[in-house]
Each structure stands twice: as structure tokens, then as C-alpha cells.
Amino acid sequence: MQIGRDELAAILAVAxxxxxxxxxxxxxxxxxxxxxxxxxxxxxxxxxxxxxxGIRVIVGETTAYAYTNDLxxxxxxxxxxxxxxxxxxxxxxxxxxxxxxxxxFELPIMTRPETVxxxxxxxxxxxxxxxxxxxxxxxxxxxxxxxDIAQKVVIANSAGGWVEDERIRTNLSVIVIAMEDDRxxxxxxxxxxxxxxxxxxxxxxxxxxxxxxxxxxxMLGARPAPAGRMPVVIAGEAGxxxxxxxxxxxxxxxxxxxGISVYAGKLGQEVASPLISVVDDATLPGKFGSFRxxxxxxxxxxxxxxxxxxxxxxxxxxxxxRKGKVASTGNGRRxxxxxxPIPRMTNTFILPGKDDPQAIIRETDRGLLxxxxxxxxxxxxxxxxxxxxxxxxxxxxxxxxxxxxxxTLTGNGPKALALVDRVGGDLGFAIGLCGKDGQxxxxxxxxxxxxxxxLVVGGIMEEDEA
Amino acid sequence: xxxxxxxxxxxxxxxxxxxxxxxxxxTVRHKSLQVEVSDGEVETLREAQATGVGxxxxxxxxxxxxxxxxxxxxxxxxxxxLATDNAQSATPDEYNTLPSPKPVKDMDLLxxxxxQIPVDTKIQLARDVEKAARAYxxxxxxxxxxxxxxxxxxxxxxxxxxxxxxxxxxxCSTSLLVVAEAEGQAEVGWSYDLSRSFDKLDPTKVGREAAxxxxxxxxxxxxxxxxxxxxxxxxxxxxxxxxxxxxLTAEAVQKGKSLFAGKLGERVGSTQLNVMxxxxxxxxxxxxxxxxxxxxxxxxxxxDQGILQTYLYNxxxxxxxxxxxxxxxxxxxxxxxxxxxxxxxxxxxGNRSQSELLGEISRGLLxxxxxxxxxxxxxxxxxxxxxxxxxxxxxxxxxPVRGVAIAGNLIDFLKHIVAVGSxxxxxxxxxxxxLLVEGITISGE
Numbered sequence: 001m002q003i004g005r006d007e008l009a010a011i012l013a014v015a016x017x018x019x020x021x022x023x024x025x026x027x028x029x030x031x032x033x034x035x036x037x038x039x040x041x042x043x044x045x046x047x048x049x050x051x052x053x054g055i056r057v058i059v060g061e062t063t064a065y066a067y068t069n070d071l072x073x074x075x076x077x078x079x080x081x082x083x084x085x086x087x088x089x090x091x092x093x094x095x096x097x098x099x100x101x102x103x104x105f106e107l108p109i110m111t112r113p114e115t116v117x118x119x120x121x122x123x124x125x126x127x128x129x130x131x132x133x134x135x136x137x138x139x140x141x142x143x144x145x146x147x148d149i150a151q152k153v154v155i156a157n158s159a160g161g162w163v164e165d166e167r168i169r170t171n172l173s174v175i176v177i178a179m180e181d182d183r184x185x186x187x188x189x190x191x192x193x194x195x196x197x198x199x200x201x202x203x204x205x206x207x208x209x210x211x212x213x214x215x216x217x218x219m220l221g222a223r224p225a226p227a228g229r230m231p232v233v234i235a236g237e238a239g240x241x242x243x244x245x246x247x248x249x250x251x252x253x254x255x256x257x258x259g260i261s262v263y264a265g266k267l268g269q270e271v272a273s274p275l276i277s278v279v280d281d282a283t284l285p286g287k288f289g290s291f292r293x294x295x296x297x298x299x300x301x302x303x304x305x306x307x308x309x310x311x312x313x314x315x316x317x318x319x320x321x322r323k324g325k326v327a328s329t330g331n332g333r334r335x336x337x338x339x340x341p342i343p344r345m346t347n348t349f350i351l352p353g354k355d356d357p358q359a360i361i362r363e364t365d366r367g368l369l370x371x372x373x374x375x376x377x378x379x380x381x382x383x384x385x386x387x388x389x390x391x392x393x394x395x396x397x398x399x400x401x402x403x404x405x406x407x408t409l410t411g412n413g414p415k416a417l418a419l420v421d422r423v424g425g426d427l428g429f430a431i432g433l434c435g436k437d438g439q440x441x442x443x444x445x446x447x448x449x450x451x452x453x454x455l456v457v458g459g460i461m462e463e464d465e466a
Numbered sequence: 467x468x469x470x471x472x473x474x475x476x477x478x479x480x481x482x483x484x485x486x487x488x489x490x491x492x493t494v495r496h497k498s499l500q501v502e503v504s505d506g507e508v509e510t511l512r513e514a515q516a517t518g519v520g521x522x523x524x525x526x527x528x529x530x531x532x533x534x535x536x537x538x539x540x541x542x543x544x545x546x547x548l549a550t551d552n553a554q555s556a557t558p559d560e561y562n563t564l565p566s567p568k569p570v571k572d573m574d575l576l577x578x579x580x581x582q583i584p585v586d587t588k589i590q591l592a593r594d595v596e597k598a599a600r601a602y603x604x605x606x607x608x609x610x611x612x613x614x615x616x617x618x619x620x621x622x623x624x625x626x627x628x629x630x631x632x633x634x635x636x637x638c639s640t641s642l643l644v645v646a647e648a649e650g651q652a653e654v655g656w657s658y659d660l661s662r663s664f665d666k667l668d669p670t671k672v673g674r675e676a677a678x679x680x681x682x683x684x685x686x687x688x689x690x691x692x693x694x695x696x697x698x699x700x701x702x703x704x705x706x707x708x709x710x711x712x713x714l715t716a717e718a719v720q721k722g723k724s725l726f727a728g729k730l731g732e733r734v735g736s737t738q739l740n741v742m743x744x745x746x747x748x749x750x751x752x753x754x755x756x757x758x759x760x761x762x763x764x765x766x767x768x769x770d771q772g773i774l775q776t777y778l779y780n781x782x783x784x785x786x787x788x789x790x791x792x793x794x795x796x797x798x799x800x801x802x803x804x805x806x807x808x809x810x811x812x813x814x815x816g817n818r819s820q821s822e823l824l825g826e827i828s829r830g831l832l833x834x835x836x837x838x839x840x841x842x843x844x845x846x847x848x849x850x851x852x853x854x855x856x857x858x859x860x861x862x863x864x865x866p867v868r869g870v871a872i873a874g875n876l877i878d879f880l881k882h883i884v885a886v887g888s889x890x891x892x893x894x895x896x897x898x899x900x901l902l903v904e905g906i907t908i909s910g911e
Contacts, residue, residue, distance in 0.1 A: 041557030458871025
């Protein structure tokens with residue numbers, strides 16, 4: 001991408017020529033490499049380039065957006081014309097004086113994935129595949145997927161902001177299928193971050209694959225989860241889907257400003273147990289949701305959302321920050337140049353507390369222990385959420401009992417968080433791809449071991465109960 | 467007539483050395499418009515045009531893929547080289563194959579009027595949707611983006627076996643999400659419509675339906691855990707079918723990832739259940755003359771009165787089973803691998819309306835919304851999803867219910883369908899009528 005200061009200013013001038021309150025350009029060049037293994041063989045190897053630019057013009061409450069794959073100056077000016085025409089601005093034309101910003105923190109990458117031979121990537125995948133297959137004779141199929149992406153971005157706006165940045169993400173996921181009689185179960189594990197190929201020096205792909213294989217096999221012997229309301233202990237190692245759904249989405253300023261959030265208008269109020277503090281932090285080195293600059297060129301930051309149970313902040317992008325008359329929290333993210341930025345989470349977590357995680361289980365007479373959460377969803381308007389339990393056990397008399405399968409937990413965000421009565425001193429992250437308005441964003445979530453005295457477990461009634 | 471994308475695919479194929487290896491070029495261009503309206507004002511207007519190229523190389527049974535959005539000759543040559551190099555790292559598989567050319571029917575999927583309709587008319591449609599929702603009931607307080615969108619697309623596929631096809635199409639859609647509020651409670655309702663012609667979108671119907679869904683949920687309470695008959699609304703039933711789709715592909719069966727493995731000719735569902743996949747369905751979103759590797763589209767009966775008839779094949783899985791492809795080679799985009807999946811998959815309608823089915827329920831739940839459907843496991847068949855809807859007594863809705871969950875196994879679920887409604891409706895490329903199901907646990911208090 002050979003687009004310098006003068007070209008960027010010229011494009012923004014075209015975008016603003018009919019008047020605008022704000023205009024920006026997001027130019028992206030994303031290089032991807034993937035290795036996919038199934039049926040005990042490398043099924044395919046993929047690589048590619050996706051390059052394009054999105055131009056946004058804001059006039060009053062209206063956003064016009066145009067994108068193109070044509071990154072010539074002519075192509076970019078044409079897209080800017082389309083956006084300018086769509087915006088129908090009658091505002092003043094801003095004078096544009098771009099000033100390049102540098103990041104105040106680094107997210108170091110040790111081994112850039114494009115410097116790694118395809119055969120080395122294949123080797124990581126094969127290592128995981130073989131480990132999972134050797135883990136147990138009941139393993140019938142193993143799917144291993146490796147992906148790295150190097151996304152170069154140039155972002156400039158009519159307020160003078162201009163950044164050039166690169167985000168390198170590497171990740172590996174394993175799905176193991178185990179079979180016994182005609183029962184099939186699956187185990188899933190993934191790892192990844194804003195990190196290079198050193199990911200696999202810090203994490204052993206074989207270890208992760210074995211974990212997935214053992215889970216699939218264990219679930220073959222698990223009984224269906226019970227149905228109904230009960231105490232739930234969510235272990236630190238379980239990931240952070242619950243906090244992501246129960247409060248994260250409801251704290252995104254676009255939903256709050258539209259009144260489609262149960263947390264709207266509750267700043268300064270108690271919205272969770274005093275034991276609960278929630279933070280979103282884009283600055284953590286190596287985490288999947290981290291970045292130096294968001295997709296509007298605002299620097300990534302740590303934002304406290306809930307402090308000792310009191311709501312203290314929301315997640316803002318440029319547009320919502322302007323409307324809310326606050327500063328952006330650097331949470332304006334987009335899937336690609338094809339999408340306009342919206343407020344999104346980065347790495348979101350409940351801060352560790354003081355309890356001993358083991359003691360929390362020991363002091364729970366009966367209930368469900370969740371050691372791995374899968375996907376989830378929330379209705380932000382009323383706060384109802386669900387999340388999948390991909391590894392769970394019954395707790396009986398403070399002891400971890402039988403494994404259970406196939407459960408989803410259902411609750412209400414503010415109600416569930418208000419009930420939390422124990423918070424452990426541990427913290428465990430898991431990665432995910434969060435979907436909102438048709439856009440995917442890499443995120444990570446975490447929480448310490450916590451206990452919620454009552455959540456609805458979506459399980460199966462025993463025959464004699466029915 | 468040879469179209470631009472077909473010509474582009476042909477010209478890229480010519481850049482490659484196909485004497486020693488098989489090669490396929492997939493090209494797609496789309497032009498789209500999206501409008502979001504809030505309180506009558508345009509909130510977002512997005513216009514775009516994008517072109518992508520995907521290259522698939524099969525070299526001695528080894529599969530390599532590459533893609534690009536750059537159309538200059540140097541970049542296209544690089545992409546071909548990248549796909550060729552990538553193939554060297556893959557394991558050979560004798561069944562990797564490209565389809566040979568077959569006669570292809572012409573199809574009219576492009577409403578020429580779509581491109582002529584002024585943007586203002588399209589904006590007005592989104593405004594009308596919002597207005598209809600607000601007019602439905604004063605308790606409808608908020609509207610999140612009443613939206614209108616359309617896309618005109620063109621696809622080209624050329625391969626070294628002499629196959630060369632192209633087609634174009636267009637569709638438009640409208641959707642909205644509304645919030646109704648009363649006594650401190652907020653409930654959402656959602657609706658959507660999609661069509662291949664602008665005239666067929668009905669903004670009033672979409673707006674009223676979303677509003678009705680939100681309003682009917684006001685005052686929702688919970689339930690105690692029970693096992694009663696449940697009636698799934700068409701959109702919820704379609705969500706379930708969508709999860710089952712991948713398990714019906716031969717690819718999943720061959721890889722040991724399907725619940726339907728080894729069950730051809732067996733009863734896998736209720737006798738009420740007829741499931742059809744169609745690449746030819748008039749007006750269908752996934753309708754096209756060919757699939758994503760150029761194999762002619764067809765209709766495929768999957769379940770006939772509950773009996774499994776066949777699986778869905780692409781060229782790879784067909785070669786492996788020694789049968790013909792059913793035209794179910796699909797790719798998520800030009801960036802993705804060619805996989806297999808349903809086209810317009812749907813449950814065929816029965817002859818009783820939803821209200822007739824409701825009338826038969828003495829105590830049960832009409833499920834109008836589920837949450838977390840993406841967590842259902844198409845491999846094990848297990849599902850557990852959040853649910854909301856209306857509690858039914860004596861054949862009539864009595865009160866709204868939320869915060870419960872329904873769980874079970876999809877195989878049991880298919881067998882426990884006791885009645886199929888006449889109200890078939892498509893949501894994207896997946897369609898279902900209302901389904902009455904017994905034996906499912908509802909988890910609540």
C-alpha cells in the first residue's frame with residue numbers, strides 16, 4: 001500500500017466535498033494462510049489476499065459508507081464520491097490536517113507467520129492430529145485447523161487522525177469426535193492470540209489436542225444434564241462466555257443509546273454483586289482481542305465497566321462517543337473494510353477475587369460445576385442470556401461427581417451477576433469469534449471461579465419425573 | 467451470452483499451466499446497497515462493489531487453494547502460483563476431482579427493475595417498515611434499525627476439464643427489531659422478508675409482525691420444569707433444520723461426523739416428515755443453474771415420510787461413493803474451500819394451519835424464539851437452547867413465557883414430530899412450517 005499523507009488528505013477531501021461532520025478511510029490488506037487436516041491427512045492448504053478500503057462520511061446522525069477493492073488513487077476517490085453522494089451533506093467542509101500517531105504500547109510479535117515455511121505449519125497441525133488420535137481408541141475423527149492472518153491497516157480521518165498499523169493473529173483449533181456404539185460426542189479446544197508462530201513455543205499443540213480428545217471420550221460416558229434451577233459453579237478454566245453475554249454486550253454504547261440494553265441509564269447504579277468488577281482491556285500482550293489501535297485509529301485501552309458491583313462505564317466507538325459527549329474508549333471495530341465500525345468488546349473479564357477456587361466447590365452442597373463454556377447468546381433488551389456447557393459435572397456434598405453432557409445454562413444478566421456469592425482468586429482466558437450485526441470480531445473472555453446460587457440448567461428430565 | 471465474470475474466469479484459467487494439473491477458477495462480483503433507518507431518519511447507507519477470485523488446484527490428488535481481490539495480471543499469476551505451491555504440502559487423495567461440463571439450464575434470477583429503483587424508494591420502504599411497527603401498538607417504544615438491503619451478483623466458474631458457466635442474480639430484503647415496553651419490562655420482536663423482486667416485499671406485514679412478537683411477550687414469566695408438547699413456529703423449526711443440514715451431506719457421513727451414517731433406507735424421522743433440498747426452487751435464495759463448482763442444480767428428496775433417501779453430494783464425496791454429484795458443492799465465499807451443504811433445504815408443508823395445530827394442545831408451549839441455536843451440536847445431535855413463547859392451555863395461548871430452555875437430541879426430535887403445519891416459510895435458504903413435537907423437556911424453575 002503506497003498511500004501517503006497527501007493522497008489520504010485528497011481522498012478525505014473528496015469524501016467531505018458536499019460537507020461532512022466527519023469522514024474517515026480504512027484501508028486494509030489482509031494476508032491469510034490456512035492448513036486444514038481431517039481424515040488423518042492434510043486435506044488442503046489455502047492462502048490469499050483480501051485488500052480493500054472503506055470510506056465513511058458522517059453528516060448529523062447519518063452515516064454513509066462505501067467500499068471498494070480498487071486501491072488505486074482513482075478507485076479510492078470514486079468510492080469517496082459514492083460515500084459523499086450518499087451522505088447528502090450540507091454541513092461545512094472540514095479542513096484536513098493529518099498527523100501520524102504512534103502507539104504508546106507495543107504488542108510484540110516474535111516470529112512473523114509469513115517467515116515460517118508451510119511445512120512447519122503443517123507439522124504443528126500433524127502434531128495435534130496425531131496426539132488426539134493416540135489419546136484414546138474411541139477417537140474416530142480429528143479436525144485440526146491452523147490459521148494465521150497479517151492485517152495491515154491505514155486509517156485516517158477528517159479530524160486529523162492518521163495511523164498505520166499491523167495486526168498479526170495466529171490460531172489453532174481442534175475438534176475431536178469420539179464414538180461408542182451409536183453414540184457420538186465431540187471435544188473442542190482452541191488457542192490463539194495477537195501473536196506470531198511463537199504461540200506454539202508457549203503452548204503445546206499436542207497437549208491441547210489430548211485435552212479435546214479426553215473431553216470427547218469423557219462425554220461418551222456422561223449422563224444427560226439434569227433440568228431445572230440449581231446452584232452453578234463456573235471454574236476459572238471454563239473461559240468467559242458468561243460475562244461476555246451476561247453483561248458485555250449490554251454495555252456496548254450503540255445498544256445502550258438505542259435503549260436496547262437492560263444496562264441503559266444505570267451508570268453509577270449497582271448492577272451486580274459488590275464482589276464483581278468487570279474490565280475490557282485491549283492492551284494485553286498476546287491476547288486474541290488485543291490491538292494497538294482500534295479500527296477507527298483510536299488507541300486501545302483498559303476500560304473499567306463495573307467496579308465492585310457499580311456500573312461505571314460503557315464501550316464506545318467514535319459515533320457513540322460523539323453522541324454521548326464522552327471520549328471513545330477505543331472499541332470501534334469492524335470485521336473488514338466491507339463493514340462500518342461499531343462498539344465491540346476486546347478482552348473482557350471479571351477481576352479475580354479472594355476465595356480459594358477449591359473451597360468454592362467444597363462449600364457447595366449440590367449443583368453443577370462448569371469447567372468449559374462453549375458459545376452463548378444474549379437478548380440485550382431484557383438481559384436474558386444462554387451459554388453452552390461443553391464440560392460439566394454434578395457437585396454433590398462438595399465433591400465433584402459424574403460428568404454431564406448437553407446442557408445450556410439460562411439466566412438474566414443483572415439478576416445472575418447480583419446473586420454471585422463467591423469469587424475465586426484465579427483467572428482463565430478463552431478465545432472466541434464474537435458475532436454482532438453480521439460482523440465477526442476476535443475476542444477473548446475470562447473470569448475467576450465464581451458461584452451463582454441459581455441458574456436454569458437446560459437439561460433432560462428423568463423418565464420418572466415426567 | 468457469456469457474461470463478464472465467466473469471461474474473467476476463462477481468462478484467468480488461460481494464465482495457468484493446466485497440462486500437468488487440474489485447475490478451477492471461481493469469480494464473483496457483487497454490488498450491494500444497505501439502508502438502516504431509525505426514527506424515520508437514515509442512519510446508515512452503505513454502497514459497495516467487490517470482486518473476488520478463488521483458485522483451486524488439484525495436482526496428483528493434492529489440493530491447494532488461493533484467493534485474491536486484486537485483478538491485475540501479476541496478482542492473478544501469483545494467486546495461481548500460490549495455489550499450486552500450497553498443493554505440494556497437502557496429502558494426495560484420489561477422490562479429489564473437478565466436474566466435467568454438463569448441459570446447464572438458463573435461469574432468470576435477476577429482476578432488472580431492482581437496479582432501476584431509486585435509492586429514495588428503497589429508503590422509503592425501510593421507513594414504512596418502521597412506521598408499521600410503531601403504528602401497531604403504543605407499547606412499541608424503540609426500533610433498532612429498520613433495514614433494507616439488496617444485492618446484484620454475478621458468478622463465473624471455469625475449470626481445466628472444459629467446464630465454463632456463468633450466471634447472475636439479485637435479491638432484496640427487509641428486517642427490523644423492535645422493543646415493546648410495559649411495567650418496566652422490555653421485550654424484543656424481530657421480523658424479516660426476502661425476495662428476488664422488490665415489489666414482493668411487504669413492509670407493513672414485516673413491521674406488524676415484529677411488533678406483534680414483541681408485544682405478545684410483555685408480562686412474560688417462567689415455567690416449572692415439565693415435559694409437554696411443544697409447537698415450534700416456522701422460524702424456530704427452520705433453525706433446527708439448519709443445524710441438521712450439514713449432517714445430511716455425504717461428506718459428513720464419510721468423515722464419521724453424521725448422525726445419519728449407515729441409515730439410508732431407514733426411518734430416521736416421523737412419518738409426517740418430508741424433507742427436500744432444491745437448487746431449482748423458484749425464487750429461492752440458494753437457487754442457481756449450477757452449484758459452486760459448476761454442477762447443474764437439482765431437487766433431492768432427503769426424507770420421504772421419515773425414511774432417509776440419500777445424502778447430499780459434491781464431486782469429491784460422489785467420486786468417493788461412486789455416484790453422481792447432487793449439485794451440493796458449496797463455498798462460503800471465494801476465499802473458502804469448496805465444501806458441501808444443502809441448497810434450499812425445507813420441510814414440506816402438511817395440511818393443517820398453525821391455529822388448528824394449536825387447537826389440539828391441552829397443555830403445551832408455542833415456541834416463538836430460541837437463543838443459542840449455534841451451540842447445538844450437528845455431530846452428536848445434542849441441543850439445549852434458551853426458549854421463549856406462549857403457554858397454551860385448552861388450545862389457546864394463555865400467557866407469555868421466557869427464561870426456559872429446551873433440550874434433547876435431534877434424532878429423537880425428528881422421531882417425535884407428531885404434526886407438520888401448512889405454513890411453510892423460508893428464512894434465507896432454509897424453510898419450514900410449524901412443527902408439533904412431543905417428548906421434549908422444558909427446563910424452568
